[in-house]
Amino acid sequence: MSQDREPLFSSKNLKLLREPLDDSNPITVQVLGICSALAITVKLEPSVVMALSVVFVMGVSNVVVSLLRAKIPPRIRIIVQLTVIASLVILVDEFLAAFAYEVSKQLSVFVGLIITNCIIMGRLEAFALANKPWPSFLDGIGNAAGYGLILVIVGFVRELFGSGTIYGYQVVPEQAYTAGYENNGLFILPPMALVTVGIIIWVQRYRNRKLIEEQQS
Amino acid sequence: MKNFTNTYIFTFSAIMVVIVAAVLSVVAMQLQPMQKKNMEINKMQNILLSLNIQTSKDSALQKYDQYIVDSYVINHKGERKEGVDAFSVNLAKEIDKAPENRDLPIFVASHGEDGKQYVVPVRGKGLWGPIWGYVTLEDDYNTIYGTNFAHQSETPGLGAEIANRPFQKQFIGKKIFNEQGAFVSVDVIKKEAPPDAPHAVDGISGGTITSNGVDEMLKEIIGVYVPYFKEKQKNN
Numbered sequence: 398m399s400q401d402r403e404p405l406f407s408s409k410n411l412k413l414l415r416e417p418l419d420d421s422n423p424i425t426v427q428v429l430g431i432c433s434a435l436a437i438t439v440k441l442e443p444s445v446v447m448a449l450s451v452v453f454v455m456g457v458s459n460v461v462v463s464l465l466r467a468k469i470p471p472r473i474r475i476i477v478q479l480t481v482i483a484s485l486v487i488l489v490d491e492f493l494a495a496f497a498y499e500v501s502k503q504l505s506v507f508v509g510l511i512i513t514n515c516i517i518m519g520r521l522e523a524f525a526l527a528n529k530p531w532p533s534f535l536d537g538i539g540n541a542a543g544y545g546l547i548l549v550i551v552g553f554v555r556e557l558f559g560s561g562t563i564y565g566y567q568v569v570p571e572q573a574y575t576a577g578y579e580n581n582g583l584f585i586l587p588p589m590a591l592v593t594v595g596i597i598i599w600v601q602r603y604r605n606r607k608l609i610e611e612q613q614s
Numbered sequence: 615m616k617n618f619t620n621t622y623i624f625t626f627s628a629i630m631v632v633i634v635a636a637v638l639s640v641v642a643m644q645l646q647p648m649q650k651k652n653m654e655i656n657k658m659q660n661i662l663l664s665l666n667i668q669t670s671k672d673s674a675l676q677k678y679d680q681y682i683v684d685s686y687v688i689n690h691k692g693e694r695k696e697g698v699d700a701f702s703v704n705l706a707k708e709i710d711k712a713p714e715n716r717d718l719p720i721f722v723a724s725h726g727e728d729g730k731q732y733v734v735p736v737r738g739k740g741l742w743g744p745i746w747g748y749v750t751l752e753d754d755y756n757t758i759y760g761t762n763f764a765h766q767s768e769t770p771g772l773g774a775e776i777a778n779r780p781f782q783k784q785f786i787g788k789k790i791f792n793e794q795g796a797f798v799s800v801d802v803i804k805k806e807a808p809p810d811a812p813h814a815v816d817g818i819s820g821g822t823i824t825s826n827g828v829d830e831m832l833k834e835i836i837g838v839y840v841p842y843f844k845e846k847q848k849n850n
Contacts, residue, residue, distance in 0.1 A: 439770050470618035470626060477630065484634045488641060495645040498652035499671075506767075559771070585771035 405531065413535040417543035419605060423516045424547040425598045426608060430516045434548055435590040437507045441564045444552030446493070446500045448545025450508060452538060454485045455517050459537030462525040469526070478521045479512070486511045516544055551593045559584030657701070661733055664748035664762035665725050666786075683730075684722035690714050692842030705737040705746065713838045720839075729753040731760075734839060738831025741823040743767040745776065749836060751790070754850065755843040758800065761785040763828065773824030784815040790836060795847075797840045802829040 403410070423429045437443045458481045462469070469477050490508045493501035501508065511517070520540050525533040556562055558581045561569035569578065583589050602608045618626075655671060658678040662669050669677050685700035690713050700719035708716045721733035730753045737746040747763035761782045768774040775781050788800045789812045798813050802825045807814040817825030 468626065470623045472618070473623055473627060476627075480630060480634055484638060487638055491641055491645050491649070494652065495648040498649075498656060502656075582771050586769075 410532055410535050413532055414539040414542075417536075417540040418546060419543075419601070420608070422543045422547065422601070423519075423540050424544055424594065425601055427516075427519075429519060430514050430544055431591075431594070433507060433510060433514060434544075434551060434594060435587040436510075437504060438548055438552040438555055438590050439559065439585055440503075440556045440562075441549065441552040443500060443503045443507075444548040445545075446497070446504060447507065447511075448541070448548050450486075450489045450493075451511060451514065451517070451544055452541040454482060454489060454511055455520065455537040455541040456534055457537075458482050458485055458517060459520060459525040459533040460530045462521050463528060463530040463533035466526050466528075474526065475518075475522075478518060482517055482521075483512050514544075516540055547594065547597060550597060551590055554593050555584045555589060559589075654701075660762050660764065661721055661748050664733055664750045664760045665723050665731060666760040667725065681723050681725050682721050682733075683724045685719065686722075687717045687719050688839075688842050689718065690716065690838050690841065692839075692845050703735075705735050706744070709737050709835070716838065718839060718842075720842075723750070734836060736831050736835040738827050738834065740765050740768045740776075740827040741773050741821075742769070745824065745827055745831065747776075747831075749785070749832065751843075755846050756789050756791045758785045758788045758790065765824070768824050769821070771820075772818060773821035775818045775821060776824055776828055781818065788812060788815065790832075791843075795844075797837060799829075799833040799836060802826065802832075 417423060421427065424431065424434055433447065437447050458478075461481050462478060465477070486509060489511070490501070493504070493508060520537055524536045528536070553563065556564075557568065561567060561574075561580050569580075581589075655674045658674045659669050659671070662674065662677055662681065665681060667677060667681065687695045687698040687700050687703060689695055695717060698717050700721060703717050703719045705719075708718075719735055723731040723733060725731055731750045732753070732755065733748050733750045735746070735748050737744060739745065743766035745763060745765040745768065747761060749761050750759040751757065752759045763776040763782060765774060765777055768776065784807075785800060790797060790799050792798045792813065801807075801814045802817045803814050804817050804822065804825075807816050817829075
């Protein structure tokens with residue numbers, strides 16, 4: 398075992414961080430975690446907090462499961478993963494209620510629903526159970542960031558057109574409203590999040606041709 | 615794949631559960647005082663908002679002490695109940711009881727030169743979950759001085775509009791008793807309410823069930839206070 402230690406940010410490791418942002422984005426390519434992407438992206442602020450919470454939960458849970466990977470009996474591994482995720486989510490929920498009460502009120506039930514976010518379980522099953530802690534950590538952060546990126550874009554678009562504000566600040570000038578401009582109520586409702594995600598997928602595949610599936614004859 | 619014995623699996627689960635339980639309980643206990651304080655400050659902010667006073671998180675406590683001069687609990691006959699703290703009454707539990715057994719909190723405010731105001735907490739049902747708020751009356755126990763409503767999960771842009779100031783400001787100046795002195799509350803109606811109608815405000819288009827919820831909430835909760843208000847009006 399005279400193998401050289403792999404550098405922390407080797408190209409292989411960096412790829413774990415970068416790939417989920419584009420080529421294997423959990424939302425736009427793997428179409429996971431859509432439910433929460435629809436529910437909490439009405440405004441930018443909850444989107445950002447949700448993204449950060451998921452980054453935390455995913456980074457830590459991937460490391461924990463990776464550290465325990467030789468100890469976890471395969472027969473109960475799903476339950477163990479759920480326990481790890483659920484505990485971290487409760488921690489996030491408690492901390493938000495103590496330090497960011499306004500935001501925690503807005504996110505309300507959706508913080509708890511991070512537990513059901515398919516991306517997290519998916520990465521634990523697919524990656525952390527078979528890899529060392531550091532790559533697992535990067536994989537978790539990368540996927541959560543890929544998820545968060547889409548949340549923030551959708552939150553930005555929906556808040557701008559739905560409420561005329563960005564991060565709670567009015568950006569559409571008063572004159573526009575007097576001239577007859579109105580906020581688009583459709584953007585506040587979940588269907589528009591789906592349409593926005595659809596447009597992101599379209600733009601992404603236009604830029605990144607290798608994502609386009611082969612036509613089946 | 616390694617084979618794990620059943621004993622190992624049971625031991626593993628037991629240890630895991632104990633560790634998780636310990637960590638979560640410690641964190642929950644440590645953070646509880648801060649969470650409780652946040653909730654109290656939020657409640658103060660909501661009470662002050664029904665007096666049309668905007669506060670930040672930091673100024674809420676000081677403004678609350680400045681404007682809220684008294685608070686007490688009454689029963690359905692309008693008699694004062696001693697030994698109950700109005701601020702800590704949990705309305706969600708009270709509305710499950712029969713009206714005769716309820717603790718009815720009243721907060722007395724003194725804001726500006728308009729004499730005293732009386733803040734009554736209300737709670738009812740929206741479309742998806744509970745709605746609640748505060749209704750403040752002027753010292754004629756009839757004219758609405760201000761309101762503030764909040765909700766748990768009404769539809770954004772529709773029912774959730776009850777939490778926005780434009781909806782709440784409609785109530786200012788409306789009266790809950792008619793000219794004969796009978797309790798009529800304020801109706802939240804579907805048609806456009808004329809601005810000078812004393813007992814009606816506009817409901818929210820697309821938020822009819824939530825609007826009806828507000829309507830019923832006012833009738834039901836404030837209705838229980840009516841004997842007390844009547845008594846006070848006589849003394850005025």
